[in-house]
Amino acid sequence: MASLLQPNRVVYLVCGEKKIRSPLSQLYFCRYCSELRSLECVSHEVDSHYCPSCLENMPSAEAKLKKNRCANCFDCPCCMHTLSTRATNIPAPLPDDPTKTAMKKAYYLACGFCRWTSRDVGMADKSVEIIYQEGQPDRVLVFFHVTQEKYGLGTRLQRQRSGAPISSLAGLSLKEGEDQKEINIEPAQALDEVEPLPEDCYTRPISLPEVTTLRQRLLQPDFQPAGASQLHPKHKHLLMKRSLRCRKCEHNLSKPEFNPTSIKFKIQLVAVSYIPEVRIMSIPNLRYMKESQVLLTLTNPVETITHVTLVACEEGDSDDINSTAKVIVPTKELVLAGKDAAAEYDELAEPQDFQDDPDVVAFRKSNKIGFFIKVIPQKEEDEDVTVSFKIRHDFRNLAAPIRPSEESAEAVPEAIWLTHHVELSLGPLAN
Amino acid sequence: RMSEVNKQTAQKCAKIAAGAVVCVESEIRGDVTIGARTVVHPKARIIAEAGPIIIGEGNLIEEQALIINSYPENIMPDTEGVEPKVMTVGTNNVFEVGCVSQALKIGDNNVIESKADLGRNVILTSGCIVGACCQVNTCEAVPENTVIYGSNCIRRVQTEKPQPQTLQLDFLMKILPNYHHLKKTVKGSTTPVRN
Numbered sequence: 001m002a003s004l005l006q007p008n009r010v011v012y013l014v015c016g017e018k019k020i021r022s023p024l025s026q027l028y029f030c031r032y033c034s035e036l037r038s039l040e041c042v043s044h045e046v047d048s049h050y051c052p053s054c055l056e057n058m059p060s061a062e063a064k065l066k067k068n069r070c071a072n073c074f075d076c077p078c079c080m081h082t083l084s085t086r087a088t089n090i091p092a093p094l095p096d097d098p099t100k101t102a103m104k105k106a107y108y109l110a111c112g113f114c115r116w117t118s119r120d121v122g123m124a125d126k127s128v129e130i131i132y133q134e135g136q137p138d139r140v141l142v143f144f145h146v147t148q149e150k151y152g153l154g155t156r157l158q159r160q161r162s163g164a165p166i167s168s169l170a171g172l173s174l175k176e177g178e179d180q181k182e183i184n185i186e187p188a189q190a191l192d193e194v195e196p197l198p199e200d201c202y203t204r205p206i207s208l209p210e211v212t213t214l215r216q217r218l219l220q221p222d223f224q225p226a227g228a229s230q231l232h233p234k235h236k237h238l239l240m241k242r243s244l245r246c247r248k249c250e251h252n253l254s255k256p257e258f259n260p261t262s263i264k265f266k267i268q269l270v271a272v273s274y275i276p277e278v279r280i281m282s283i284p285n286l287r288y289m290k291e292s293q294v295l296l297t298l299t300n301p302v303e304t305i306t307h308v309t310l311v312a313c314e315e316g317d318s319d320d321i322n323s324t325a326k327v328i329v330p331t332k333e334l335v336l337a338g339k340d341a342a343a344e345y346d347e348l349a350e351p352q353d354f355q356d357d358p359d360v361v362a363f364r365k366s367n368k369i370g371f372f373i374k375v376i377p378q379k380e381e382d383e384d385v386t387v388s389f390k391i392r393h394d395f396r397n398l399a400a401p402i403r404p405s406e407e408s409a410e411a412v413p414e415a416i417w418l419t420h421h422v423e424l425s426l427g428p429l430a431n
Numbered sequence: 432r433m434s435e436v437n438k439q440t441a442q443k444c445a446k447i448a449a450g451a452v453v454c455v456e457s458e459i460r461g462d463v464t465i466g467a468r469t470v471v472h473p474k475a476r477i478i479a480e481a482g483p484i485i486i487g488e489g490n491l492i493e494e495q496a497l498i499i500n501s502y503p504e505n506i507m508p509d510t511e512g513v514e515p516k517v518m519t520v521g522t523n524n525v526f527e528v529g530c531v532s533q534a535l536k537i538g539d540n541n542v543i544e545s546k547a548d549l550g551r552n553v554i555l556t557s558g559c560i561v562g563a564c565c566q567v568n569t570c571e572a573v574p575e576n577t578v579i580y581g582s583n584c585i586r587r588v589q590t591e592k593p594q595p596q597t598l599q600l601d602f603l604m605k606i607l608p609n610y611h612h613l614k615k616t617v618k619g620s621t622t623p624v625r626n
Contacts, residue, residue, distance in 0.1 A: 078587060079580065115560055115578045120590050209588040228587075 004280045012275070013319055013421035016041030021322075021423060027271035028253040030246040031397055034418060036271055037246055042253055047241040050260035053082045057260055058238060069235035076111035077216060077231035083109040083118075088125065109233060121229055243267075273301050276308055276336060276393055278422055281370055285430035288380045291328075293372045294426060300336035300367040304396055308334045310373075311390040311419075319421045320388050327387040328374040330360040339367040377429055388423040447616040448488075452604050454611040457492075461500075466490070466522070470603045473611060475526075482515030487522040487539075491596050491603070496526040499533055503551060521557070523595040530561075540592045558592030 007023035014020045014027060020038045028037045049063040050056060051070035058066075074083040089103045106125035109118040119125070198204075210228050217224045225231055244254040255267040281295040300306045310329035313320040335354055343366050354364065362370035377385045394415040445459045450467035453459070457471045461479025465471065466488035474494045477484060481502040492498065500518040521539040526532060527547075534549040538557040543549065547561045550568030555561070559573050562580035567573070576589050607613075 113562070114580045114587060115589050115593070116587075117589075117591075209586075 004283065009280055009425050010278050011423050011425075012036060012271070013423070014038040014041065019319070024271050024275060024277050028244065029269055029271040029274045030249060030251060030253060031269060031274065032249045032251050033246060034395065034397065034416060036275070036420065037253060039244075041247060042244040043247055044242050044244060047243045047256060048258055048260075049238040049240050051236055052239050053236060055260045057258070063238055066235075068238045070238055071235065073236035074109055074233040075236050076114060076116050077219070077233050078116040078228070079111060079114040080219070081111050081113040082236065083111055083233055086110045086117075090125070118233065121232055123232070274395065275418075275420065276300050276306060276391070278391065278424070280424060280426070283426050286325075286375065286377050286385050286426060286428075288377050288429060291374050291376045294375050295362055295370055295372060296424075297368055297370050298334065298336060300339060302396070303338040303340065305338055306336045306393055308336060308391060308393045310334070311392060313388055313390060313421075322386045322423055323388045324379045324381075324383065325375050325377040325385045325387050325426075327376075327389055329389050330371055330373070332357065332360060334361070334369060334371060336369060337364075337367050375426065380429070382428060384428055385426040386423060387426065388421060390419050391422050392417055392419045394418075445614070445616070447614055449616075452607050453614040454607060455614050456611065457614070459614070468600060468604070470600055470607065472496075472603075472607075479518070481513075482517055484518045484520070486520045487524075489523045489595065489597075489600060490520060490526070491524070491600060492526045493528045495529045497531045498526065499531070500535070501533060501551075525593075525596055527563075540595060542593050558589075560589075560593060 007025050010023060011021040012024050012027060014022060014036045016038060018040060020040055022038050026039070028039075028042065029035070030037050046060070049058045049060060049068065051058070051073055053073045054070060056070065056072070058070075075081070076083050085107050086109075087105045087107050090106045091103060104127065106127060108123070108125045110116070212226060212228050212231060216228075216231060217226065220231070220234060223230070241256045241258075241260075243252055243256065245252050252267050253269045255265060256262075257264050257266055277299045279297045279299070281297050283294050284292045286292050298308060312327055312329050313323070337354075356364060356369075360371055362372060364370075373387070373389075375385065375387055379385075395418050396413045396415050398413060445453075445463045445465065447453050447465045448467040448469075451465045451469045451471070453465060453469075453471040454473040454475075456473030458474075458476040458478070459465075459471075460477070462483035463477050463479050464483070464485045465477075466486055468488050469486060469490040469492070471477070471492045472494045475492045476495075476497045476499070477486070477492070478497070478499045478501070480500055482500050484498065484500050486492075486498075498518075498520070500516070502513075506513055516535060518535050520537045521541075523540045524537060525542045527543060527545045529545050530543045530547045530549075532543055532547075532549045533551045534553045534555060535551060536554045538555055538559075540558050541555045542560045543555075544561060544563040544565075546564045548566040548568070549555070549561065550566075552570040553567050554572040556572060556575045558576040560578045560580075561567055562578070562584075564582075565579050565584045567579060567584065573579070574588070576592055577586055578589050579586050
């Protein structure tokens with residue numbers, strides 16, 4: 001059943017500033033602190049900006065100057081899809097000889113999804129292939145700049161505070177030499193007299209295609225046109241690549257490559273490559289107060305042998321708030337073979353001899369084992385049966401400096417034992 | 432192929448105009464009239480069950496498109512007193528891949544995009560574009576130059592009608608006979624398809 005493999009079935013607990021329960025695939029592992037980290041306990045930093053449609057990289061300074069928008073790509077103001085440039089042939093008089101006409105190419109913008117064209121708003125076809133938007137004063141930016149100066153958020157120093165939310169406006173700092181002057185914004189004045197409504201307000205039929213939707217209107221906050229014939233295309237927003245940094249030791253946990261077309265990472269300290277992963281394989285019918293056997297799998301991500309011990313949560317464990325069933329875990333230590341990428345091609349490999357107890361270990365396949373736990377649901381309600389236990393495994397920190405020992409020339413890093421709290425959601429009771 | 436069609440009465444065979452390119456792998460059943468310069472791709476299906484279908488000129492009917500004049504749901508085929516309704520399709524329409532059209536009246540210059548679904552009671556006027564995967568089964572005449580798009584079938588009016596696919600039609604009329612056999616009309620002298 002594919003639903004058993006859903007990522008939110010098995011969650012690991014992260015003890016950071018906040019206790020967060022999250023699937024292992026969404027967590028990071030700081031191998032300097034030897035702790036799990038979630039997205040909420042790392043600091044996010046912008047690495048680079050790029051346009052999602054033309055994949056052009058843009059340095060941060062240039063992005064700031066262009067208000068985080070791409071110069072070449074446009075968004076449809078009607079459906080927010082990317083606009084494409086189309087060409088038509090129009091007869092145009094030759095510059096040398098006005099009496100003769102030749103076919104010249106004229107370019108206009110068109111949306112493939114909602115069939116909006118730049119001719120709808122009256123933009124003339126351009127003879128140059130790249131159509132640049134005429135410069136329009138950005139009233140929104142002026143307003144933000146003013147508020148920032150007024151409330152003192154303009155300096156870069158404030159951004160160094162790790163953990164504080166980084167406002168997108170924090171980069172807008174004043175140039176050297178300019179004084180920070182207080183700009184007084186006058187509060188809006190309430191007026192008694194308002195502009196009267198037009199006379200045909202009640203009798204004029206509404207042309208619905210002409211009225212813009214709220215979303216279309218608010219995407220252009222400086223003009224907010226009410227009529228569809230005033231909806232001009234906007235330059236496409238840039239996306240950014242971010243890097244993550246552990247807040248305690250300031251090491252990078254995730255650093256993407258600079259090239260927008262590359263999906264690889266320079267540094268990728270994700271939890272699934274360091275921590276053994278528990279997954280649910282099969283669940284029998286669960287009945288209230290009856291013991292059932294659930295089959296789980298444990299996968300070893302590293303290349304060395306890993307020893308795993310499971311411990312049930314004690315009474316009064318402060319992390320154990322969600323479990324609705326008692327669980328009996330195997331008492332013996334489980335041994336996981338290392339991940340060997342070449343194992344499937346190596347025919348002469350000796351089969352591993354681990355002498356598994358068949359009551360505990362159901363099967364073994366390279367770096368994965370299937371094992372049984374016994375579950376006794378304690379609550380008769382309709383919600384999912386949840387069990388939790390602690391998983392304790394040895395971790396060899398290959399990043400830490402190795403102290404050369406006198407006995408062996410090849411120093412093996414010492415193993416430390418890590419414990420994680422795991423919660424599994426086993427689904428509802430069978431009826 | 433044509434001999435099988437000859438078994439039925441003269442009313443029930445396809446009348447394909449000279450100049451139309453209808454591939455033999457397409458399925459045409461019942462009383463169907465196809466105008467000149469219309470291209471019917473292989474695996475397109477035009478089924479006139481509950482009445483004749485008249486298709487105009489310059490249309491482009493792509494693969495797996497289904498144009499069907501079927502009985503309404505609550506009427507059995509054997510019911511007496513049911514008048515066969517004629518389904519008309521105008522000129523320069525495009526039926527993209529996989530669309531289903533049961534609309535009884537389709538005007539000119541419409542585009543029915545891939546996997547769109549038109550119900551029996553819709554009337555497309557002219558210049559309408561029914562977006563991909565949009566199901567339109569209301570009982571209305573869609574105004575001219577309407578674009579129906581999006582998962583919620585929202586609409587907007589465009590200022591110009593869609594361009595007729597003359598370039599594409601010319602290209603297909605040249606290329607398709609090189610790779611497919613064509614259906615020709617039964618009666619009269621068979622005029623060869625112009626290349």
